[in-house]
Amino acid sequence: xxxxxxxxxxxxxxKVEAEGLIWHTADGRPYWNESACYRFSPAQIAEIEGxxxxxxxxxxxxxxxxxxxxxxxxxxxxxxRFHQAIREAWExxxxxxxxxxxxxxxxxxxxxxxFEFNCDTPTSLLEAAVIQWSWKxxxxxxxxxxxxxxxxxxxxxxxxxxxxxxxxxxxxxSDEAGEDTVTTAYLRDTAEAAxxxxxxxxxxxxxxxxxxxxxxxxxxxxxxxxxxxxxxEWLTAEAFAPQLLxxxxxxxxxxxxxxxxxxxxxxxxxxxxxxxxHPNLLPTSFDIPEGDAVAKxxxxxxxxxVSIRKGGRVIAEQAGDYxxxxxxxxxxxxxxxxAPGCFPVIGSWVVDGELVGIGIREDGxxxxxxxxxxxxxxxxxxxxxxxxxx
Numbered sequence: 001x002x003x004x005x006x007x008x009x010x011x012x013x014x015k016v017e018a019e020g021l022i023w024h025t026a027d028g029r030p031y032w033n034e035s036a037c038y039r040f041s042p043a044q045i046a047e048i049e050g051x052x053x054x055x056x057x058x059x060x061x062x063x064x065x066x067x068x069x070x071x072x073x074x075x076x077x078x079x080x081r082f083h084q085a086i087r088e089a090w091e092x093x094x095x096x097x098x099x100x101x102x103x104x105x106x107x108x109x110x111x112x113x114x115f116e117f118n119c120d121t122p123t124s125l126l127e128a129a130v131i132q133w134s135w136k137x138x139x140x141x142x143x144x145x146x147x148x149x150x151x152x153x154x155x156x157x158x159x160x161x162x163x164x165x166x167x168x169x170x171x172x173x174s175d176e177a178g179e180d181t182v183t184t185a186y187l188r189d190t191a192e193a194a195x196x197x198x199x200x201x202x203x204x205x206x207x208x209x210x211x212x213x214x215x216x217x218x219x220x221x222x223x224x225x226x227x228x229x230x231x232x233e234w235l236t237a238e239a240f241a242p243q244l245l246x247x248x249x250x251x252x253x254x255x256x257x258x259x260x261x262x263x264x265x266x267x268x269x270x271x272x273x274x275x276x277x278h279p280n281l282l283p284t285s286f287d288i289p290e291g292d293a294v295a296k297x298x299x300x301x302x303x304x305x306v307s308i309r310k311g312g313r314v315i316a317e318q319a320g321d322y323x324x325x326x327x328x329x330x331x332x333x334x335x336x337x338x339a340p341g342c343f344p345v346i347g348s349w350v351v352d353g354e355l356v357g358i359g360i361r362e363d364g365x366x367x368x369x370x371x372x373x374x375x376x377x378x379x380x381x382x383x384x385x386x387x388x389x390x
Contacts, residue, residue, distance in 0.1 A: 001108030002039045003338035003374075009034065009138070020186060021131050023178040026370055032127060033372040034135055038344065038360050040378050044108055045146050048348055049355045051112040051280045055102055056353035058278070059117065059262055062270050063090060066261045075286075076266045077298055077325045079236050082257065085248050090258040095160040097187075097227075097254060099153065100262070101128075101359075102348040103367070105333040111279040112346065113333050114271075116296070120255055120263035121229050123179055124373055126186040128349055128359030129153070132375035144378040149349050149357030150190065156351050157194035164252070165224035169199045169217060171206065172229040184229045191227075203230050208243045215247055225252035232260045233299050265298045269328045283331040292332035297322035303368030308332060316365040335365070343367075344374070 008030075009015060016024050016032055024032040066072045067090045073083045100119025106112040129149035136145045168191060172184040188198045199217065206223070207216045215223040228235070235244055248257065261267060268284040275281060283289070292310045297320075300306060304320025310332060335343040345367050347359040363371035 001041075001044055001106065001336075003036055003342070003344070004039055005036050005339075006034065006139070009135075015134070015138075016131050019126075019130055019134060020182060020189075021126055023182050029372075031370075031372055032131060033362070033374050034139075036339070036374055038338075038374060038376040040108075040146075040376055042378060042380060044106075045358075045378055048104070048106065048112055048146075048346065048358060051104070052102055052348045052350060052355040053353065055114055055117075055280055056350060058271055058275055058281070059267070060353075062267055062274055063258070063261055065274060066267070066270060067091075067258070072266075072270065073261075076261060076264045078233075078260055078264075079241075081245060082236055082260075085245065086258050086260060089248075089256045090261075094252060094256050095163040095254070096256050097153065097156050097160075097351065098353075099156070099255075099349070099351045102350065104346040104348055105282075105335055106346050107336045112348075113282050114268070114280055115282075115330070115333070115345065116265060116268065117262055120259040121231050123183050124347060124359055124361065125149070125183050125349075127373045128347060128357050129186070132359065132373075135375050136377060140377050145376060146355075146378060147357045149351070152351040152354070152356035153187070153190040154193045157191045157196055161194055161196055164196060167197045167199055167221075167224065168254070169201050169223050169226040170229075171201050171203050171226050173203050180229050184227075187227060187229075201226075203228070206240070208240060213246065215243070215251060223251065225254065227254040231263070231299075231301075232257055233264075236260075265296045265300070265328045266326075268296075268330060282333055284328050286326070286328055289329050289331070293329040294332055295327050295329055297327055298325045303363075303366045303371075306366050306368075308365055318366050318368055338362070345371075 012034055021032060067087045100117055101122040102117050103115040104112040105115060133145060133147045170184050170188045172180045175181060191198050201217050205218050209216045217223055269286050271281055272284045295307045297305045300322040303318045305322040307314050307317035338344050341364060342362045344360050344362050348355055349357040360374045360376055361367055361371040362374055
């Protein structure tokens with residue numbers, strides 16, 4: 001796993017915008033960063049693939065343990081009135097993409113280690129599925145890349161299509177940066193490629209028809225199924241939470257409500273309790289440990305309110321609005337510094353538990369919302385990469 005400096009394409013902004021990535025620059029520097037790429041060997045990809053399959057197995061076991069124990073659902077900070085709905089959805093397995101991104105620490109030599117699982121509202125999807133593949137085809141057409149995420153998403157939509165109503169709404173917030181908009185638009189594209197009719201809607205535009213007892217869109221059309229790029233813990237805290245609970249009886253929410261337990265950082269502590277010493281896990285606890293550790297709020301996103309404690313002092317931290325829900329403390333993993341100030345995190349994408357693509361984000365010691373996405377290639381043997389084609 002080697003970081004290779006490269007010269008970006010002169011017109012890279014126009015090229016990625018043409019494929020839908022309008023959110024390609026943040027804080028005056030490229031978010032999509034093709035001034036470098038990561039080189040993996042087939043053996044390293046196989047190791048990531050094996051670790052991902054194993055982690056998915058562990059999450060299945062942890063999920064069952066959590067739904068079987070009411071005290072654990074309380075420990076996750078999930079409102080009690082939604083506990084039964086989570087149990088029912090876990091057992092019923094309603095139609096879902098069942099997709100997500102394991103964030104892993106990996107140095108190319110030792111077993112990959114789990115940082116967290118983003119499986120309710122994961123982003124960096126278009127970049128991993130489409131943009132980096134197009135970049136590879138343009139710059140290194142003779143090399144391979146682990147990217148079949150697009151095909152897997154379309155296939156999964158096609159698989160569940162017979163179980164869906166005639167129209168699926170796709171909901172998200174109106175984010176200024178456009179990241180949620182881009183991600184939701186891309187997922188709409190994958191659904192439509194599978195023959196599903198879709199309708200866009202903003203979360204704020206969800207309406208409730210008191211006579212028909214159902215959610216409706218701006219045209220008054222009943223919403224029978226909705227894909228939402230909006231966290232379940234936010235939904236359950238909305239003023240319409242009672243109507244949300246009522247809707248679970250006859251409206252399909254994608255992803256399902258049981259994703260609240262896998263996307264909550266508390267699951268990291270439960271995993272370590274169930275599988276202590278597992279080579280793909282880091283020691284994690286609800287209690288502050290004596291050694292070096294990373295403090296993570298149960299519900300934080302994009303590194304918010306995360307702090308790194310080393311040698312008895314905080315060496316890095318991020319501001320944010322999270323933390324009241326509680327923390328877990330995960331043993332500190334020494335990320336490789338592949339370039340000055342660049343610490344890569346592997347995003348291992350799964351659909352139905354199968355690795356279907358990887359993406360790399362670089363940042364400082366804490367991976368936050370200013371992290372940059374860097375493409376990758378797979379190279380056989382130890383021979384140097386051929387010069388990129390203009």
